[in-house]
Amino acid sequence: MKQSQLFTKTQKNAPKDEVSLNAQLLIRGGFINKEMAGVYSILPLGLRVIDKISDIVRDEMNKTGGVEMQSTALQKKEVWEKTNRWDDKIVDNWFKTTLKNGTELGLGFTHEEPMSNLMTSFISSYKDLPIYVYDIRTVFRNEARAKSGIMRGREFFWKALYSFSKNKEEHDVYYEKAKIAYKNIFDRIGLGNKTFLTFASGGTFSKYSHEFQTISDSGEDIIYIDKEKNIAVNKEVCNDGVLKDLGLEKKNLIEKKAIEVGNIFSLSYKFSEPFHLKYRDEKGEEQFVYMGSYGLGISRLMGTITEINNDEKGIVWPEAVAPFQVHLLSLSQNEEAQKIYIALVKNSIEVLYDDREISAGEKFADSDLIGIPYRIVVSKKSLENGGVEIKKRNEKESKIIKIEDITKEIK
Amino acid sequence: MKQSQLFTKTQKNAPKDEVSLNAQLLIRGGFINKEMAGVYSILPLGLRVIDKISDIVRDEMNKTGGVEMQSTALQKKEVWEKTNRWDDKIVDNWFKTTLKNGTELGLGFTHEEPMSNLMTSFISSYKDLPIYVYDIRTVFRNEARAKSGIMRGREFFWKALYSFSKNKEEHDVYYEKAKIAYKNIFDRIGLGNKTFLTFASGGTFSKYSHEFQTISDSGEDIIYIDKEKNIAVNKEVCNDGVLKDLGLEKKNLIEKKAIEVGNIFSLSYKFSEPFHLKYRDEKGEEQFVYMGSYGLGISRLMGTITEINNDEKGIVWPEAVAPFQVHLLSLSQNEEAQKIYIALVKNSIEVLYDDREISAGEKFADSDLIGIPYRIVVSKKSLENGGVEIKKRNEKESKIIKIEDITKEIK
Numbered sequence: 001m002k003q004s005q006l007f008t009k010t011q012k013n014a015p016k017d018e019v020s021l022n023a024q025l026l027i028r029g030g031f032i033n034k035e036m037a038g039v040y041s042i043l044p045l046g047l048r049v050i051d052k053i054s055d056i057v058r059d060e061m062n063k064t065g066g067v068e069m070q071s072t073a074l075q076k077k078e079v080w081e082k083t084n085r086w087d088d089k090i091v092d093n094w095f096k097t098t099l100k101n102g103t104e105l106g107l108g109f110t111h112e113e114p115m116s117n118l119m120t121s122f123i124s125s126y127k128d129l130p131i132y133v134y135d136i137r138t139v140f141r142n143e144a145r146a147k148s149g150i151m152r153g154r155e156f157f158w159k160a161l162y163s164f165s166k167n168k169e170e171h172d173v174y175y176e177k178a179k180i181a182y183k184n185i186f187d188r189i190g191l192g193n194k195t196f197l198t199f200a201s202g203g204t205f206s207k208y209s210h211e212f213q214t215i216s217d218s219g220e221d222i223i224y225i226d227k228e229k230n231i232a233v234n235k236e237v238c239n240d241g242v243l244k245d246l247g248l249e250k251k252n253l254i255e256k257k258a259i260e261v262g263n264i265f266s267l268s269y270k271f272s273e274p275f276h277l278k279y280r281d282e283k284g285e286e287q288f289v290y291m292g293s294y295g296l297g298i299s300r301l302m303g304t305i306t307e308i309n310n311d312e313k314g315i316v317w318p319e320a321v322a323p324f325q326v327h328l329l330s331l332s333q334n335e336e337a338q339k340i341y342i343a344l345v346k347n348s349i350e351v352l353y354d355d356r357e358i359s360a361g362e363k364f365a366d367s368d369l370i371g372i373p374y375r376i377v378v379s380k381k382s383l384e385n386g387g388v389e390i391k392k393r394n395e396k397e398s399k400i401i402k403i404e405d406i407t408k409e410i411k
Numbered sequence: 412m413k414q415s416q417l418f419t420k421t422q423k424n425a426p427k428d429e430v431s432l433n434a435q436l437l438i439r440g441g442f443i444n445k446e447m448a449g450v451y452s453i454l455p456l457g458l459r460v461i462d463k464i465s466d467i468v469r470d471e472m473n474k475t476g477g478v479e480m481q482s483t484a485l486q487k488k489e490v491w492e493k494t495n496r497w498d499d500k501i502v503d504n505w506f507k508t509t510l511k512n513g514t515e516l517g518l519g520f521t522h523e524e525p526m527s528n529l530m531t532s533f534i535s536s537y538k539d540l541p542i543y544v545y546d547i548r549t550v551f552r553n554e555a556r557a558k559s560g561i562m563r564g565r566e567f568f569w570k571a572l573y574s575f576s577k578n579k580e581e582h583d584v585y586y587e588k589a590k591i592a593y594k595n596i597f598d599r600i601g602l603g604n605k606t607f608l609t610f611a612s613g614g615t616f617s618k619y620s621h622e623f624q625t626i627s628d629s630g631e632d633i634i635y636i637d638k639e640k641n642i643a644v645n646k647e648v649c650n651d652g653v654l655k656d657l658g659l660e661k662k663n664l665i666e667k668k669a670i671e672v673g674n675i676f677s678l679s680y681k682f683s684e685p686f687h688l689k690y691r692d693e694k695g696e697e698q699f700v701y702m703g704s705y706g707l708g709i710s711r712l713m714g715t716i717t718e719i720n721n722d723e724k725g726i727v728w729p730e731a732v733a734p735f736q737v738h739l740l741s742l743s744q745n746e747e748a749q750k751i752y753i754a755l756v757k758n759s760i761e762v763l764y765d766d767r768e769i770s771a772g773e774k775f776a777d778s779d780l781i782g783i784p785y786r787i788v789v790s791k792k793s794l795e796n797g798g799v800e801i802k803k804r805n806e807k808e809s810k811i812i813k814i815e816d817i818t819k820e821i822k
Contacts, residue, residue, distance in 0.1 A: 006478060007533050007542040007575075033529055035483050036516075041529065042481040044544075050481070067417060070453040070461070072446050073484070073549060074566050095508045097518065099565075100555045105447075107508065107518075118444055118452065122418050127768075131418040133455075138484060138549070144511045154510075155485050357538075 022303035023149025038146025038154035048323035134161035157298035190318030213258035315371030433714035434560025449557025449565035459734035545572035568709035601729030624669035726782030742790035
């Protein structure tokens with residue numbers, strides 16, 4: 001894409017009321033726009049990142065046998081009353097609205113209830129199970145305070161997968177598969193070495209749930225990590241009994257602030273009972289479906305990646321989620337740069353081509369702020385030296401390479 | 412995809428309160444689920460159709476120079492008060508909600524206001540223009556009655572592009588480009604020969620707007636078509652003055668019911684004035700930005716395609732938007748069918764493979780209802796006759812072809 005076609009501009013400063021680093025950098029780079037506290041529109045550069053993250057998530061969910069659908073935002077009171085989660089006193093972050101006839105509706109903050117309800121239409125026999133269904137959609141949470149940029153939004157992208165299994169044994173096999181899928185996701189988007197499987201409260205229906213916590217000073221959670229065993233425990237549940245249960249020793253634990261980027265739960269019969277979600281087993285006997293839920297904050301991942309990958313000049317995107325692979329800067333050499341642009345696009349390389357008539361200094365500053373992995377500069381000097389100047393965003397040194405070697409250098 | 416992995420099942424009957432043909436067929440086929448009147452979740456088969464339509468729309472919008480972003484559902488009162496469209500007495504289909512601190516918010520039913528507001532951050536000079544920005548997202552409309560299935564939803568997928576031009580001349584060039592892009596979309600999704608560019612009310616800011624109306628008895632609009640000139644006039648504006656203005660004659664017009672699938676508007680300065688959306692021209696003088704808006708109902712298109720392409724057995728999807736290209740039915744020949752399935756997938760052919768243990772009759776009925784363009788049957792008989800039986804959904808005759816000829820036959 002030509003930068004002249006991209007309507008966003010970088011900004012020297014983020015809005016004064018924006019206190020979080022992730023939103024500051026993403027706003028300054030032109031990835032998001034703050035509509036109000038906790039509500040950000042996703043601008044073209046940001047949408048490319050969100051799409052990259054979503055596609056990786058999709059791929060890993062599909063590999064586990066997941067099937068994608070799209071649930072609705074508008075939610076019916078009757079469905080949520082079945083689990084006693086309609087009442088604002090019990091769930092404190094509902095957005096509610098009303099139909100013209102006065103019927104009260106909610107905006108989905110999660111989808112266990114409608115998914116369980118939906119499955120009553122499709123599950124009747126053991127032959128229908130297991131089912132793994134997910135959606136990637138906007139959810140709404142009426143946060144009293146929204147100060148963490150896109151890490152705790154009132155409207156944000158969220159992936160949720162729900163599993164429907166015949167029994168605990170079948171569920172447990174999938175639950176372990178999901179853990180691996182999540183690990184793959186964090187590895188692929190560049191957060192693998194900072195993200196820990198973390199034991200957390202299981203609620204009334206299961207001993208533990210599992211969170212995926214990424215170490216960061218901007219995190220709202222405290223976790224205790226056993227680096228040797230590569231697992232962690234959320235402070236909320238970290239007591240002597242739990243440590244003993246998990247075979248961990250206090251002296252081996254390191255305390256860290258962390259961002260909860262995902263969580264997975266064994267739901268057992270918590271939802272299938274109120275919805276009468278049953279199937280007939282091979283003996284013809286009715287059994288409740290055993291459920292699990294697997295959440296992942298897509299917008300929050302973009303925020304987390306930004307919090308972790310930046311320097312004083314701007315964002316440093318990991319290649320897999322960068323909005324483009326190459327930032328091509330023409331320093332008054334648009335004729336030559338245009339040729340390189342076309343050649344790279346033909347080679348399926350995603351290029352942001354800065355064809356604007358602004359100073360070299362502005363182009364360099366913009367490029368560092370936006371943080372695309374490879375910067376290629378076409379200047380009079382580079383051409384005299386036999387090609388283009390190429391530099392990785394996360395390295396200091398640049399080098400001159402021949403124009404015909406660019407594709408090889410990048411791939 | 413294996414059909415055993417797809418959790419949806421076809422249904423003999425749609426819900427009794429579902430009066431529209433499109434929703435009846437889409438529910439029975441397992442494409443959508445009715446959550447409440449006007450609110451449908453999109454099931455895996457339906458999501459594949461929505462994605463196909465969206466990708467075609469995206470491609471045509473990109474070709475006009477459009478850049479994609481993602482606006483928000485939650486809307487700020489102050490932004491809409493600028494154009495006097497916040498008041499429920501003026502806009503009668505708002506869904507409203509409130510933050511915990513009592514601040515009233517709206518759910519976007521369209522996005523002219525937030526887009527104009529956004530652009531004040533990015534437009535300052537003539538060098539910034541033109542800008543063409545679009546999003547494909549869920550919008551919310553609080554319809555008093557929602558009886559047309561997914562053709563008039565309370566929550567639905569909608570594409571909106573907004574154009575920002577230096578002046579009317581620049582705008583007019585893009586407006587004509589948009590007309591062509593829309594024509595391309597309707598041609599590509601198989602509605603081309605039934606969809607007419609239709610003159611409609613322009614409001615206070617422009618003489619006419621243009622609708623794209625698809626002829627269908629289930630349509631809510633009446634249009635008058637001049638087949639020779641390949642244009643139409645909406646009944647709402649069809650009077651002697653307008654006909655004269657457009658050079659049309661009453662005797663050449665045919666009255667038809669039609670579905671409004673898209674509309675494009677010249678907005679002139681209607682939004683740029685209240686938002687002070689201005690730029691400095693080459694002489695340094697301030698000018699208002701000239702705007703246009705270009706809407707398209709993505710969910711409504713799925714409904715329209717369904718209304719038009721069906722027979723007594725079910726849906727007949729046009730190839731470009733079908734959830735899969737091939738429906739592979741194994742009649743107790745899963746070993747052979749599995750090999751064919753793998754070979755087709757390897758050849759990048761999208762296959763729904765019915766590997767379930769149900770009767771041949773049920774498989775045929777399901778296949779006709781779901782409406783995938785090619786049906787391939789692997790049976791003992793077909794194998795004895797030297798291959799598989801292939802039949803197009805919109806043709807009566809089937810034929811036997813060799814297994815190695817399948818790919819050639821389809822592509």
